[in-house]
Amino acid sequence: MKQEQTDVIVVAAGLSGLAAAISAAENGAKVIAFEKGSTTGGAANMGMGPLGVGSRFQRHHMVSITPGEAFRKHMNFTHWKVDPRLVREIYNRSGETIDWLEDMGVEFLTVTPVYPTPEILRAYATSEPTWHVVKPADGSTQLGPRMAGPMIKAMTMRAQDLGVDIRLNTPVRSLIKENGRIVGVVAEAEDGEKIEARAKGVIIATGGAGDNPAMIKDYTGYEWGKDMFSFRVPGMDGDGLKMAWEVGAVKTDMIMEIMYLVPDNMATPNNFIIDGAFRQPCLWVNSKGERFMNEDAIANTTFAGNAISTQPGKFAFSIFDSALLKKYKKKGPDITSHVHPFDLFDHFEEAVAAALEAGYRHVFAADSIEELAEKLEISPGKLAETVDEYNELCDGGFDDLFEKDHRYLEAISKPRFYACRYFPSAYGTLGGIKINYKAEVLDENHDPIPGLYAAGLDACTIYGDSYPFILPGNSMGFALNSGRIAGENAAGL
Ligand SMILES: Cc1cc2nc3c(=O)[nH]c(=O)nc-3n(C[C@H](O)[C@H](O)[C@H](O)COP(=O)(O)OP(=O)(O)OC[C@H]3O[C@@H](n4cnc5c(N)ncnc54)[C@H](O)[C@@H]3O)c2cc1C
The missing domain is CATH 3.90.700.10 (Succinate dehydrogenase/fumarate reductase flavoprotein, catalytic domain)
Known part of the structure; x- marks a missing residue:
C-alpha cells in the first residue's frame, strides 16, 4: 500500500469539498482532496446558485436582509428543532462567502428573481432574495439547470492555484482511527492501488446518499422508482455517512430534499x-x-x-x-x-x-x-x-x-x-452526520471525534423536516459555508 502524509485530507471535491480544500489551503495547510468521480463539483454542477445573506452583490441590488433576520426566519420555520449555533454560523458567514467567490472570479446574474408570474403563484413567493444565481459563461440570461458550472470551474482553479492536490477517480474507502482520533484515510487509485494517506484532520464531504435506493428506503421511507423519483447524481452512494458511522459518529435523521x-x-x-x-x-x-x-x-x-x-x-x-x-x-x-x-x-x-x-x-x-x-x-x-x-x-x-x-x-x-x-x-438526501458549529463530527455523547469534520449534504441537519424554500439557495449555501468552516478548523489543528 502506498503511504502518504499531508495536513488536511478532504474526502471528495464536490461543492463542500472544494470549499473545505480552498479554505484549508488558504489557512496554510497542505491539502489532498480525493474525489471518486472524474470531475469536481458533484451535484452542484446541475444547480443554479447558492444562498448568501449580506453579500456585496445584495447591497449593490439594494437587498437589505441581515444574517440575524435570516437566522430568526430559519429557526421559526424549523420550530427550533435544529442546532441554532450552527444555523447562526452559516448565515453569519454566508454573505462574505459570496464575496469570497466573487474574489475568485465567480460572477452572479441575479439575486432578486423577476418572474412573469403573479406573486401568489411564484415558486418562492414568500422567500427572501438570498439565491445568488451564477452568471453563465456565455453571457446568457435564461435561467435554467446547470448555471452553477462556472462557479465550480473557478473554485477548482482556485484550489489548484493554492496547491491543493485533487485526485480524481480516487474514492476514499475507509477512515483510519487510532487511539480515539481520526488520523487518515484509505483511498483507492484509478489503477486499483490502495493509498494510506495520513493527516491531522479529515473532512468528509461526499454529498449524501441520493444515488443509493437502499439507503433512501431505510432512512427516509421512500422507495426509489415507486414513490420517489429523485435526481440520482452518480456517486452519491452514502460513502461518507457509512464511513463516519463506522468510526462512531452519531446517526441523525435523514430526509429527502x-x-x-x-x-x-x-x-x-x-x-x-x-x-x-x-x-x-x-x-x-x-x-x-x-x-x-x-x-x-x-x-x-x-x-x-x-x-x-x-x-x-x-x-x-x-x-x-x-x-x-x-x-x-x-x-x-x-x-x-x-x-x-x-x-x-x-x-x-x-x-x-x-x-x-x-x-x-x-x-x-x-x-x-x-x-x-x-x-x-x-x-x-x-x-x-x-x-x-x-x-x-x-x-x-x-x-x-x-x-x-x-x-x-x-x-x-x-x-x-x-x-x-x-x-x-428530491435533489438528494440531507443529513446523517451530526456536526457542531465548528463542523466537528459528534459521537453518541455529542462530543467531537478528534480529527474528523464533515460538510455539505452529509452533515446538513439544519432543516428539520422540510427544505426551507423561504431562504432559497440554502443547500449550496450550507455546503459552501460548512465546507469553509471545516477547512479552517482542520487547518488549525
Ligand atoms: C438538479 C439539481 C439542481 C440543484 N440546484 C441547486 C441550486 O440552485 N441551489 C442550491 O442551493 N442547491 C442546489 N442543488 C443542491 C446542490 O447541488 C447541493 O446542495 C450541493 O452540491 C451539495 O454539496 P456537497 O458537497 O454536499 O455534495 P456534492 O457537491 O454533490 O459533492 C459530493 C462529491 O462527493 C464525491 N464522492 C462521493 N463518495 C466519495 C468517496 N467515497 N470518495 C471521494 N469522493 C466521493 C462525489 O463524486 C461528489 O463529487 C441542486 C441539486 C440538483 C441535483
Missing part, C-alpha cells in the same frame, strides 16, 4: 415540457380522485412535494381542459417556473403526442372525464363527482374547501382533457 417531478423529467425534451407545463393551479386530485390542496400553492415545491407525499400511493394528477390550454397558449401559463422554458405551451400538443407515442406512462389525454378517469385508474364516478363539485365552486367564485385564490377557479369542462402524474422527487 423534497420537491415534485414527473418520472424521467430530463430524459427527453418532451418529458421536460410536460413536467413544466402541468405545474398549473388547475385541478389537482389524488389517486382516489379527491382534491388535496389549494392549487394556487402548487408552485411551492416544498409544500406541494410534502402534500403529494401524504396522498395514497404518494402521487397526484394535474388536470386541465382545452379551454385552459387555449388560455395558457394565448396568455401564457399561470405559473412559469424558474427552471422550465417560457414557451412550454407552444410545444405542448407535440410533446404530449410524442410522449404518448413513445409509451410514456405519466401523461394522459382523453375526450371525456369518464375516459380520463379510466386512464388514471380512478373510479369514473368519483372523478366526475369531484369535477362537478369543483366546477360548482368555480361558478360560485369561492373555494370553501381549501380557499384557493378565486382567480384560478376555472371550470374543467371542455374536451380534450389532459392530465399528468407527479411523484415526490
Whole structure:
C-alpha cells in the first residue's frame, strides 16, 4: 500500500469539498482532496446558485436582509428543532462567502428573481432574495439547470492555484482511527492501488446518499422508482455517512430534499415540457380522485412535494381542459417556473403526442372525464363527482374547501382533457452526520471525534423536516459555508 502524509485530507471535491480544500489551503495547510468521480463539483454542477445573506452583490441590488433576520426566519420555520449555533454560523458567514467567490472570479446574474408570474403563484413567493444565481459563461440570461458550472470551474482553479492536490477517480474507502482520533484515510487509485494517506484532520464531504435506493428506503421511507423519483447524481452512494458511522459518529435523521417531478423529467425534451407545463393551479386530485390542496400553492415545491407525499400511493394528477390550454397558449401559463422554458405551451400538443407515442406512462389525454378517469385508474364516478363539485365552486367564485385564490377557479369542462402524474422527487438526501458549529463530527455523547469534520449534504441537519424554500439557495449555501468552516478548523489543528 502506498503511504502518504499531508495536513488536511478532504474526502471528495464536490461543492463542500472544494470549499473545505480552498479554505484549508488558504489557512496554510497542505491539502489532498480525493474525489471518486472524474470531475469536481458533484451535484452542484446541475444547480443554479447558492444562498448568501449580506453579500456585496445584495447591497449593490439594494437587498437589505441581515444574517440575524435570516437566522430568526430559519429557526421559526424549523420550530427550533435544529442546532441554532450552527444555523447562526452559516448565515453569519454566508454573505462574505459570496464575496469570497466573487474574489475568485465567480460572477452572479441575479439575486432578486423577476418572474412573469403573479406573486401568489411564484415558486418562492414568500422567500427572501438570498439565491445568488451564477452568471453563465456565455453571457446568457435564461435561467435554467446547470448555471452553477462556472462557479465550480473557478473554485477548482482556485484550489489548484493554492496547491491543493485533487485526485480524481480516487474514492476514499475507509477512515483510519487510532487511539480515539481520526488520523487518515484509505483511498483507492484509478489503477486499483490502495493509498494510506495520513493527516491531522479529515473532512468528509461526499454529498449524501441520493444515488443509493437502499439507503433512501431505510432512512427516509421512500422507495426509489415507486414513490420517489429523485435526481440520482452518480456517486452519491452514502460513502461518507457509512464511513463516519463506522468510526462512531452519531446517526441523525435523514430526509429527502423534497420537491415534485414527473418520472424521467430530463430524459427527453418532451418529458421536460410536460413536467413544466402541468405545474398549473388547475385541478389537482389524488389517486382516489379527491382534491388535496389549494392549487394556487402548487408552485411551492416544498409544500406541494410534502402534500403529494401524504396522498395514497404518494402521487397526484394535474388536470386541465382545452379551454385552459387555449388560455395558457394565448396568455401564457399561470405559473412559469424558474427552471422550465417560457414557451412550454407552444410545444405542448407535440410533446404530449410524442410522449404518448413513445409509451410514456405519466401523461394522459382523453375526450371525456369518464375516459380520463379510466386512464388514471380512478373510479369514473368519483372523478366526475369531484369535477362537478369543483366546477360548482368555480361558478360560485369561492373555494370553501381549501380557499384557493378565486382567480384560478376555472371550470374543467371542455374536451380534450389532459392530465399528468407527479411523484415526490428530491435533489438528494440531507443529513446523517451530526456536526457542531465548528463542523466537528459528534459521537453518541455529542462530543467531537478528534480529527474528523464533515460538510455539505452529509452533515446538513439544519432543516428539520422540510427544505426551507423561504431562504432559497440554502443547500449550496450550507455546503459552501460548512465546507469553509471545516477547512479552517482542520487547518488549525
Ligand atoms: C438538479 C439539481 C439542481 C440543484 N440546484 C441547486 C441550486 O440552485 N441551489 C442550491 O442551493 N442547491 C442546489 N442543488 C443542491 C446542490 O447541488 C447541493 O446542495 C450541493 O452540491 C451539495 O454539496 P456537497 O458537497 O454536499 O455534495 P456534492 O457537491 O454533490 O459533492 C459530493 C462529491 O462527493 C464525491 N464522492 C462521493 N463518495 C466519495 C468517496 N467515497 N470518495 C471521494 N469522493 C466521493 C462525489 O463524486 C461528489 O463529487 C441542486 C441539486 C440538483 C441535483
